Amino acid sequence: MRIIVLGGDGYLGWPTALHLSECGHEVAIADNFVRRQYDHELGVQSLVPIEPLTVRVRAWHELTGKQLATYVGDLCDADFTYRIIREFRPDAVVHFAEQRAAPYSMIDRKHAVYTQTNNVVGTLNLLYAIAETDPSIHLIKLGTMGEYGTPNIDIEEGWLEVTHKGRTDRVLYPKRPSSFYHLSKVHDSHNIEFACRIWGLAATDLNQGIVYGQQTDETVRDDRLATRFDYDAVFGTVLNRFIVLAALGQPLTVYGEGGQTRGLIDIRDTVECIRLAAEHPAKPGEYRVFNQMTESMSVRDLAKLVADLHPNAVEVEYLDNPRVEAEAHYYKVTHSGLVELGLTPHLLSETLLTSLYAVADRYKHRADPAALRPTVRWRSPLATARAGSAG
């Protein structure tokens, strides 16, 4: 298949592009490198050094003989979006090209507006580009488990059968997320479902859990193929952040009570889920949702696990929660769709943690301890704006 990966220079976009290429697909990458720009803005960098896209692509070609086409531009620039769809003529579009950090969206008004505009407009442009070029192109869109929030009922895969006053309907699963970033994904989901309904587009919305890990079978072959390892309080996901704290000999910082339970997924499963979705496309007019996660765990238990298995003595510290979220809640998620397509999950294991400890240990000299402390506070936009501009 011909597959274009939007945001293909990012943490997950890059390993996904490699995995699809390795599995025999014709792959193109589009990116505007804004993710690298956020690093400069925040004064942080990936723990693991990463090469520029041109070097990455050259290294992949050198090692495998495979080509990755590249397009540099922004989905919010409609001319660019139409051009890549018309030139590359993909069978499937994998859409990672969004601002993806909840804390970044909560820094202040500008970051909230930027996140929602960037994500919603980029996706709208893409929907129109597909509808006007070839409605049979399969859109594979990255959503997030955070769209659902923490309802007191089981979380289903995007849709919910509701009986109310004796009548029944299948409705979009009601969402109640906890950041302007997560909200931007809810907006996208509604827009995409509508495009499927009126234009007959075929879309798969992957509500992904928190990703951990840094290596895939493809990236591990050469240091030049490494993907990002974000450990900072803005872009670092919880498990990766804990591992770097442990490597630095610092306490693992849990926000609030730590009873927040989240869906998780190994980066190796992420790239495999995308392949499965691409090779088993949604039908024309279908808005298909999968919950792309393999297990759930509370933040407290995750911290304990990292601390218990780490070779050094590691403590757990409970911080005032900078976010506004339930710290003890019901959480049960259906996530069978991707397993039915063939996913064999890598569950969180000692082996994985040990290999992550080694990665963190190798590069811990690059970590800035200050970047690990949360500065963005959900409750007070004014205070956060000041902290954000200072650091």
Next chain:
Amino acid sequence: MRIIVLGGDGYLGWPTALHLSECGHEVAIADNFVRRQYDHELGVQSLVPIEPLTVRVRAWHELTGKQLATYVGDLCDADFTYRIIREFRPDAVVHFAEQRAAPYSMIDRKHAVYTQTNNVVGTLNLLYAIAETDPSIHLIKLGTMGEYGTPNIDIEEGWLEVTHKGRTDRVLYPKRPSSFYHLSKVHDSHNIEFACRIWGLAATDLNQGIVYGQQTDETVRDDRLATRFDYDAVFGTVLNRFIVLAALGQPLTVYGEGGQTRGLIDIRDTVECIRLAAEHPAKPGEYRVFNQMTESMSVRDLAKLVADLHPNAVEVEYLDNPRVEAEAHYYKVTHSGLVELGLTPHLLSETLLTSLYAVADRYKHRADPAALRPTVRWRSPLATARAGSAG
């Protein structure tokens, strides 16, 4: 109370400002006049001539001795939004300042992106301006009944009690609307609920039905106080459009089978609902939703009613539906919240229709029959883009 009406130069914003002023409130108006700009873009105009805002405000002062403060600017300009909140220091903000026509949002990609950006960013700026200035300011936001779509279960007021697999939760009512405009309001609703949850803002979201009528007790006092009467296929609401078609001796054009059932409300009830919401504010942290409609009717029955009561012989014509929507569906809506606050609805009556016939008759020489034909087609963005640029 001190109340600022955003979009206070528009069809409903203007009569609302007058009604609140008449009821003894200190009223300010903010507008960027983009609604008047859409007329120039589309080559149409209000059936009833309307005065510039300065003339309107002067006339109101002349007649009543009351002042209306005015601010000219765009909510997407955050400096402007912060300034009006900080200068006027309202107790309540009534937010009509959005692009409000479904067909306009469906003209092409640019209009879809414009509608969602304008509406979502304006509202985000407003939420931040309130949160950072005075979180006790009551936000009264105009939503639309179209946010719900046409579910097969009863439509409740914004929230739904759901039992699923033996567990229960109160969730945001699941939405599935039918245009990029309606979707923009769904996005707003999610953003506003979040702002109430994390910042303790107090908001009332009024999901309004299709408004009909053109005169209120205040606007009728002087021709210079008249509000818009949109009859064109892009901005005209269905009943107002039928009345102008009847005045011109043209058939009433029903889209598809006409079984589409919609909630309706008299313009006199709209302005009263806003007053009631303002005088009975939501509590801090509360995201309160009312369905601002007083009765439901199918488009077919509405056409028949207008035809039957009109003094001339009027025919009904069924056109191919330019939209993608269910033409026969269940529709039952709870709308008791505003009645509990004191609303006494004006239901659709022969008297109202007769007075509207008179308005249409007086100004029918200003109507352009071509503007009454639908040109925007939901199914094919490419075809619509061409029709849009041509007309």
